[in-house]
Amino acid sequence: MKVVAILPAFLDLENIKKSVDQIMPGIEIVTDTDFEKNDADVVVITTFTPFGKNEMDKFPELKFIQVASTGYNNVDIKEVRRRNILLCNVPVANKDAVAEHAIGAALALLKNFIPFHMEIKSGTWPLLTNSRELQGKTFGIIGMGAIGIKLTQKLIPFNVGIVYYDPVRLPEKDEEFYGLTYLNLDELIRVSDIISVHTPLTRSTRMMFNDARFGMMKDNAIFINTSRGEIVDEKALVKAIKEKNIYAAIDVFSIEPPDFSSELFHLDNVLFSPHIAGVTMESQERFITETIGNVIRYSQGIEPLYRVDDEV
Numbered sequence: 490m491k492v493v494a495i496l497p498a499f500l501d502l503e504n505i506k507k508s509v510d511q512i513m514p515g516i517e518i519v520t521d522t523d524f525e526k527n528d529a530d531v532v533v534i535t536t537f538t539p540f541g542k543n544e545m546d547k548f549p550e551l552k553f554i555q556v557a558s559t560g561y562n563n564v565d566i567k568e569v570r571r572r573n574i575l576l577c578n579v580p581v582a583n584k585d586a587v588a589e590h591a592i593g594a595a596l597a598l599l600k601n602f603i604p605f606h607m608e609i610k611s612g613t614w615p616l617l618t619n620s621r622e623l624q625g626k627t628f629g630i631i632g633m634g635a636i637g638i639k640l641t642q643k644l645i646p647f648n649v650g651i652v653y654y655d656p657v658r659l660p661e662k663d664e665e666f667y668g669l670t671y672l673n674l675d676e677l678i679r680v681s682d683i684i685s686v687h688t689p690l691t692r693s694t695r696m697m698f699n700d701a702r703f704g705m706m707k708d709n710a711i712f713i714n715t716s717r718g719e720i721v722d723e724k725a726l727v728k729a730i731k732e733k734n735i736y737a738a739i740d741v742f743s744i745e746p747p748d749f750s751s752e753l754f755h756l757d758n759v760l761f762s763p764h765i766a767g768v769t770m771e772s773q774e775r776f777i778t779e780t781i782g783n784v785i786r787y788s789q790g791i792e793p794l795y796r797v798d799d800e801v
Contacts, residue, residue, distance in 0.1 A: 490530060490531060490788050491517070491528060491529040491530060491531070491550075492513065492515075492516045492517065492529060492531040492532075492533065492784055492788075493516075493517045493518075493519060493527055493529040493531070493532050493533070493548075494509075494516055494517070494518045494519070494532075494533040494534075495519055495520070495521070495522060495532065495533070495534045495535075495538045495540075496518055496519075496520060496533075496535060497520065497535060497537040497538070498520040502518055502520070505518070505777065506518055508777060509777070509781060512781050512785070513781055513784065513785065516533075517529070521538075522538070522544050522547055524547065525547065526547055526548075526549065527547055527548055528548075528549070528550050529548055529550065529551065530548075530550045530551060530552045530553065531551075531552065531553045531554075531555065531784055531787065531788075532548060532551060532553075532554050532555070533554075533555045533556075533557055533780060533784065534554065534555075534556055534557070534563075534564075535556070535557050535558055536556070536558045536560050536561070536562075536563050537563075538563060539563050540554065540563055540564045540565065541564075541565035541568060542565060542568045545565075545568060545569075545572065545574070551572070551574055552574060552575060553574065553575045553576075553577075553784075553787050553793070554569065554574055554575070554576045554577070555577050555578075555579075555780055555783055555784055555787075555793070556576070556577065556578045556579070556797075557579060557776050557777070557780040558578060558579060558776070559578060559579065559580045559582070559583055559587075559636075559767060560578070560689070560690075560717065561576065561578045561689075561797055562689070562690045562717060564576060566797070575787070575793070575796065576796070576797040577783055577793050577794065577795045577796050577797060578795050578797055579775075579776055579779045579780055579783070579795060580634065580635050580636075580795055581635045581775075581779065581795075582767075582772055582775035582776040582778075582779050583636075583766075583767030583768070583769075583772040583775070583776070584635045584636045584638075584639040585639055585771075585772070586766065586767045586768065586769040586771070586772040587636045587639075587640075587687070587715050587766045587767045588636060588639040588640040588642075588643050589643065590715060590740065590762070590765075590766035590767070591640055591685045591687075591713050591715060591738075591766070592623075592640070592643060592644065592647075594713050594738035594740075594760055594762075595623060595628075595683050595685070595711055595713060595738070596623060597738070597760055598711050598736045598737075598738060598758075598760055599620065599621045599622065599623055599711070600620045600621075601618060601619070601620050603760060604757070605618075623647050623649060623683075624647060624648045624649065625648065625649065625650075626649050626650070626682040626683055627649070627650045627651075627652060627680055627681050627682045627683070628644055628649045628650065628651050628652070628681065628682070628683045628685070629652050629653070629654070629672075629677045629678070629680070629681030629683065629684045629685070630651065630652070630653040630654075630685055630687065631653070631654050631655075631674065631677065631684065631685070631686045631687065631688055631697075632654075632655055632686065632687035632688035632689075632716065633653045633654075633655040633659060633669075633687075634655075634687065636687045637653065637655070637687045638667075640685065640687070641653075641667050641669065642667070645667070645668070650670070651667070651668060651669050651670070652669070652670045652671070652672050652677050652680065652681060653669055653670070653671060653672070653677070654671070654672055654673060654674045654677045656693075658671050659671070674697075674702075675702070675705060678702055678705040678706055679705050679706075679707075680707075681706075681707070681710065682707060682710055682711065683710065683711040683713065684706070684710065684711070684712050684713065685713040685715070686698075686712075686713065686714045686715070686716045686720060687715065687716055688716050688717075688720065689716070689717070690716070690717040690719050690720060694716075694717075694720050695719050695720065696719070696720070696721070696722050697720050697721075698712070698714075698720060698721045698722060698725065698726065699722045699725050700722065700725045700728065702725075703725050703726060703728065703729035703733070703735065704729070704733075706729065706733060706735060707733075708733045708734055708735075709733075709734050709735070709736070710733075710735055710736070711735075711736045711737070711738070712726070712729075712735055712736070712737045712738070713737070713738040714737075714738070714739055714740065714741055715740045715741060715766035715767070716741060717741055718739075718741040718742040718743035718744070718745070718747075719743045721739075721743075723743070723751065723753055726739075726753065727751075727752050727753050727756065730753075730756050730758055730759065731756070734758065735758065736758045736759070736760075737758065737759045737760070738759075738760040738761075738762075739753075739759065739760070739761055739762075740761075740762045740763075740764055740765065740766040741764050741766075742764070745763075745764055746763075779794075783795070
């Protein structure tokens with residue numbers, strides 16, 4: 490079995506190669522697909538590499554694609570299915586990192602960390618505050634997969650009410666164990682003080698948050714998106730921030746890097762991060778371990794974990 494990893498050049502490829510060689514000697518690491526053909530039957534990629542028909546054509550023996558990430562919308566799922574290629578991701582390696590990021594963003598916005606920081610740096614000493622507490626708020630989680638569950642676990646000590654929506658409802662015993670209340674999507678949006686989105690990008694989630702949905706949110710509510718930028722209509726978000734005083738924490742954008750001339754970047758009440766909610770030193774180590782572990786499972790004839798069978 491031949492394995493090729495296509496990794497972005499900005500990573501520490503030398504150290505990655507040393508680490509991987511200890512577990513799976515002989516893996517080939519490249520930084521692009523600027524070649525005619527490769528006879529690898531397993532390809533490891535990150536979300537930084539678009540992987541569609543043209544890329545797959547260069548791997549005529551390809552049988553298994555392992556995405557070293559939770560997201561996989563850089564892969565042409567229809568083409569994968571047409572060619573009967575197995576596709577897997579790693580949805581668990583960054584669950585702690587993303588959950589902590591969502592809580593950190595909520596706290597930063599509730600407590601006005603950024604405005605206070607900027608005022609003090611400019612030589613101003615604020616005398617009044619409209620800071621709010623997380624305790625007692627209704628926290629809405631959209632998407633109750635690995636990240637949603639981890640976020641729930643980390644929120645419990647904050648004494649919040651946790652409501653959630655997912656197309657697949659959890660068993661009643663799990664809802665009782667975590668103290669969760671299941672609501673339909675629109676009702677969750679109406680009652681939540683904080684909304685955190687943790688869904689994949691699919692036909693049903695694309696532009697999920699539009700004018701109508703933002704219009705349902707409470708005034709002064711907080712919207713956190715660490716999933717995918719295309720889930721949000723950016724113009725509708727801008728309108729909600731301006732008209733309903735919505736606060737937002739945005740980690741993902743439909744185009745990355747985004748268009749910095751957008752009105753979104755000139756509004757108050759918004760906290761930005763560069764698609765790094767799941768990126769920590771610890772999570773990257775887990776991604777490598779889980780990715781290589783899955784490739785080893787495949788090489789040994791064992792069904793790999795986290796097979797992607799979602800809608801496109």
